[in-house]
Amino acid sequence: MNESISNLWSIPLFIIIPILTAIALNIMYNRKKAISVTAVASSFALVVISALSPFGFHWFTGHPAVLPTGGYTYRADLLGWRLSLEYYYGPLQQIAIFLASLLLLFVVMISIKSLKKNIGPYISLLFLTFMSSAIVIMVNDFYHMWIGVEIGSLIVAGVVLASGEAVSQKAALKYTFFSALSGAGLAIALALILGVTGYSNISDAIKAMPLSNGSLASILYVAFGFTVLSWVYAGGLAPIHPLKADVYGASFPHATVLLQAQSKLMLVAIGLLLLRVFGTLPFAKEVMLSISVLTMMLGVVMAMLQTDFRWTLAYLIVSHSGLVTLGISLGTVQGIIGGLFQAINDVVYMSVLLLACEGVYYFGRGTSIKSVSGIAKRAPWLAIAAILGAFAASGVPPFNGFQSEIILIQASLNYGMPELAIVVLMVSVTTFIALFKGIYNIFLRPDDALNNNEKTGTPVPKILYACLAALIFITVLFGVYPQLAINFLTEAALKVVYIPWVP
Amino acid sequence: MDSKGLKGSRGIIAVIALMIIFVGVSTSLLQLNGNVARGISPEYNELAPYEAPNNLASWVYDYRGFDTLIETGVIYVGALVSVLAIGRGIVRVKGVEGDAPVAPSSMEFNVSTLNVILKYFGVPVIILLVAYALLVLTGAATSGGGGFQCGVIFSSAYLLGMIFYGRKNPLNLSKKFLIAIGGVGWSIYALLGLPGYLTTGYWQYNVGADLWTSGVIPGVDGMAAVVPDILRQLFGDPFRLLLVMSDGTYASTAGIVPLINIGEAFNVIGAICLIFLVFVYGWNDEEEKSR
Numbered sequence: 001m002n003e004s005i006s007n008l009w010s011i012p013l014f015i016i017i018p019i020l021t022a023i024a025l026n027i028m029y030n031r032k033k034a035i036s037v038t039a040v041a042s043s044f045a046l047v048v049i050s051a052l053s054p055f056g057f058h059w060f061t062g063h064p065a066v067l068p069t070g071g072y073t074y075r076a077d078l079l080g081w082r083l084s085l086e087y088y089y090g091p092l093q094q095i096a097i098f099l100a101s102l103l104l105l106f107v108v109m110i111s112i113k114s115l116k117k118n119i120g121p122y123i124s125l126l127f128l129t130f131m132s133s134a135i136v137i138m139v140n141d142f143y144h145m146w147i148g149v150e151i152g153s154l155i156v157a158g159v160v161l162a163s164g165e166a167v168s169q170k171a172a173l174k175y176t177f178f179s180a181l182s183g184a185g186l187a188i189a190l191a192l193i194l195g196v197t198g199y200s201n202i203s204d205a206i207k208a209m210p211l212s213n214g215s216l217a218s219i220l221y222v223a224f225g226f227t228v229l230s231w232v233y234a235g236g237l238a239p240i241h242p243l244k245a246d247v248y249g250a251s252f253p254h255a256t257v258l259l260q261a262q263s264k265l266m267l268v269a270i271g272l273l274l275l276r277v278f279g280t281l282p283f284a285k286e287v288m289l290s291i292s293v294l295t296m297m298l299g300v301v302m303a304m305l306q307t308d309f310r311w312t313l314a315y316l317i318v319s320h321s322g323l324v325t326l327g328i329s330l331g332t333v334q335g336i337i338g339g340l341f342q343a344i345n346d347v348v349y350m351s352v353l354l355l356a357c358e359g360v361y362y363f364g365r366g367t368s369i370k371s372v373s374g375i376a377k378r379a380p381w382l383a384i385a386a387i388l389g390a391f392a393a394s395g396v397p398p399f400n401g402f403q404s405e406i407i408l409i410q411a412s413l414n415y416g417m418p419e420l421a422i423v424v425l426m427v428s429v430t431t432f433i434a435l436f437k438g439i440y441n442i443f444l445r446p447d448d449a450l451n452n453n454e455k456t457g458t459p460v461p462k463i464l465y466a467c468l469a470a471l472i473f474i475t476v477l478f479g480v481y482p483q484l485a486i487n488f489l490t491e492a493a494l495k496v497v498y499i500p501w502v503p
Numbered sequence: 504m505d506s507k508g509l510k511g512s513r514g515i516i517a518v519i520a521l522m523i524i525f526v527g528v529s530t531s532l533l534q535l536n537g538n539v540a541r542g543i544s545p546e547y548n549e550l551a552p553y554e555a556p557n558n559l560a561s562w563v564y565d566y567r568g569f570d571t572l573i574e575t576g577v578i579y580v581g582a583l584v585s586v587l588a589i590g591r592g593i594v595r596v597k598g599v600e601g602d603a604p605v606a607p608s609s610m611e612f613n614v615s616t617l618n619v620i621l622k623y624f625g626v627p628v629i630i631l632l633v634a635y636a637l638l639v640l641t642g643a644a645t646s647g648g649g650g651f652q653c654g655v656i657f658s659s660a661y662l663l664g665m666i667f668y669g670r671k672n673p674l675n676l677s678k679k680f681l682i683a684i685g686g687v688g689w690s691i692y693a694l695l696g697l698p699g700y701l702t703t704g705y706w707q708y709n710v711g712a713d714l715w716t717s718g719v720i721p722g723v724d725g726m727a728a729v730v731p732d733i734l735r736q737l738f739g740d741p742f743r744l745l746l747v748m749s750d751g752t753y754a755s756t757a758g759i760v761p762l763i764n765i766g767e768a769f770n771v772i773g774a775i776c777l778i779f780l781v782f783v784y785g786w787n788d789e790e791e792k793s794r
Contacts, residue, residue: 006705007703007705009704011706012696012700012706015573016706019576019689019690019693020693023579024686026583026682026686027682027683027686029592058705058706060568060569060705060706061566061567061568061699061705061706061707061708061709062699062704062705062707062709063714063715064724070722072722072723073723073724074724074726075725081542081543081546082543083543083550084566085570114596114597115594115597116594116595116596117594118591118594119594120592121591122594125580125584125587135573141570143567143570144569147570147573147574147577150577151573151576151580154577154584155584158580158584162587162592163594163595163604164590164594164595164605165603165604166602167602169605172588188528192531195535195538195540196535196540197540197542198540198543199542200543201543208540210540215534216534216535216538218530218531218534219534219535222527222528222530223531225527252596361596362599364599457599458597
């Protein structure tokens with residue numbers, strides 16, 4: 001459970017490969033062949049590395065830890081104060097990074113196939129989105145977490161801007177302005193914790209936390225408040241959910257696949273940080289739970305009101321972020337496992353729905369239920385993928401959403417709050433209604449223009465179908481055999497509850 | 504949002520939120536006054552004489568050097584995104600007619616009205632600024648300064664040149680060159696982690712200073728690797744200094760820190776100058792292709 005290795009070979013590669021690839025792609029700019037080879041090879045390498053890597057730590061710059069008894073050690077399992085920046089790659093990180101790299105590979109292949117000219121900077125930003133996700137999920141350091149959130153927000157703005165439309169520019173500008181608060185919040189929290197403990201390493205800071213000193217403990221409440229602010233902004237939780245929904249809705253649907261994965265990983269990383277550092281403070285979990293419930297309810301209500309399928313999905317992503325944070329906020333082993341599993345599942349089934357939406361976009365009449373219909377006749381496999389994705393998102397067995405939502409319901413009941421279980425159920429039902437409203441109108445409603453053989457748009461690329469098939473396979477796999485994913489998540493949940501100073 | 508949006512209940516909520524933040528932060532800072540924990544910093548201070556004489560340089564580019572790599576990335580990404588907003592790298596889906604991309608027009612910028620004194624005054628100032636930028640860069644490990652500061656000073660010289668002389672200024676750097684130099688800068692910084700990674704397994708281990716495998720500091724448990732002499736000499740000797748301090752004389756070297764600063768300077772110059780150039784003259788793919 002507590003690995004001793006402090007120079008795990010794979011960890012730097014998760015950051016350096018995306019950086020170098022992004023730089024190369026940006027310089028290549030419109031050399032499509034070179035961009036295709038470089039981007040696919042790099043993203044495939046990331047998938048392989050994440051699958052094969054053992055677990056352990058990496059102490060960047062290779063300075064040892066200072067032993068309490070004097071002297072230095074390179075053994076990560078010994079008690080010592082870290083001189084270096086510390087990353088950890090464990091089971092949670094493995095499943096999260098594997099999934100993120102797989103999505104990166106899919107999104108890169110779809111982008112190369114479907115976008116025309118000058119794609120270098122755009123795909124460069126997709127790699128950097130992966131990089132920021134990998135940073136936040138692996139890092140065990142306040143300062144670096146802040147940098148991960150900061151660069152992540154900027155990258156999101158770039159991905160949204162890439163479509164160049166007015167709605168994208170507006171969404172990106174608003175998001176950039178407000179998300180600056182997220183980074184700033186984390187920076188102030190970092191400054192206060194550094195002042196109180198003298199350590200930016202999260203484990204060291206927890207060990208040095210002056211909880212018995214009443215006057216200094218009050219500073220921790222202020223730091224908690226700012227960290228929560230950062231959590232809310234980075235993850236798009238209520239009350240700023242419209243900003244994040246705009247970002248999801250204004251991007252290309254395939255790009256939203258990566259953006260929502262990044263957002264979920266940030267929610268998980270900052271959520272676990274909140275529990276580890278501030279979990280013992282009275283009212284901390286209650287604040288987190290309130291935000292989660294508000295996000296879930298506002299998200300589904302807004303999703304029901306939308307007439308554009310992209311925006312329906314955007315608000316559902318926000319709403320389901322509340323499911324993730326609900327489990328984490330409960331602070332019990334079962335709740336945390338439920339929250340983490342929900343994050344993994346949510347990323348997968350929302351990717352199915354987003355890629356199905358991408359397929360609709362290729363028909364050239366937008367994604368509004370008012371302007372597009374009858375797609376099932378021209379693309380029956382796309383319709384099937386959307387329906388299966390909707391079943392998974394609504395928690396229908398045998399798909400993955402069912403398994404994580406049932407854990408969340410059980411965790412809420414065991415926590416003594418059946419009302420939370422009712423909210424989870426309500427979110428499932430309203431998700432189903434919101435999605436099938438869109439799916440019926442777009443895929444199943446007869447279309448006069450289609451019957452007249454009107455040809456618009458471009459054929460849906462085969463690679464999109466291949467990616468959809470792979471993702472649907474994962475939703476069924478985790479739905480039938482949930483233990484496969486849960487095995488990767490249990491360690492993280494146990495550590496947070498029982499030994500929070502161990503990353 | 505205009506000021507009207509802050510009237511009524513929104514304004515009241517904003518004021519209350521700001522007051523809560525202000526009270527929270529200021530009372531916390533007052534409580535911290537005199538109670539700031541030293542934590543890990545004494546350890547860094549103890550190690551300081553073995554590395555860069557400028558302690559801050561060791562902190563920023565060595566102990567926390569990977570942090571700074573990503574911070575450097577913030578500047579790079581900032582330029583990438585800013586230029587994207589102006590039009591470089593806008594993408595469209597094949598065969599789909601979406602809304603037309605927003606095309607920001609370049610600034611109406613005219614240098615013909617500049618008076619003669621300023622025009623002749625400009626060249627020596629630009630030369631001085633560039634020289635100062637180089638001075639700050641070369642002194643990064645021994646005094647306040649570094650790659651970032653060098654990049655910012657150089658960029659200000661470039662902006663001054665653009666204001667005084669327009670596009671054909673003394674630092675006549677093209678957009679392609681700036682994009683390349685920014686990327687090369689961040690790559691240099693990133694790849695300087697490779698020698699340490701290949702020899703010790705630790706990314707960005709300072710093979711030039713080599714505090715932990717060379718036996719400079721005793722009592723280290725667990726580092727099995729040894730940095731080859733050739734790497735130690737290659738990255739360490741060019742930057743070696745003799746530090747005469749009250750507790751003894753130290754033959755210290757900042758190792759890879761000065762080289763990282765060069766990478767950082769390239770990155771900042773590329774990023775900030777590109778933002779200036781594209782914000783003033785815009786971006787047009789066809790025009791760039793014909794250049």
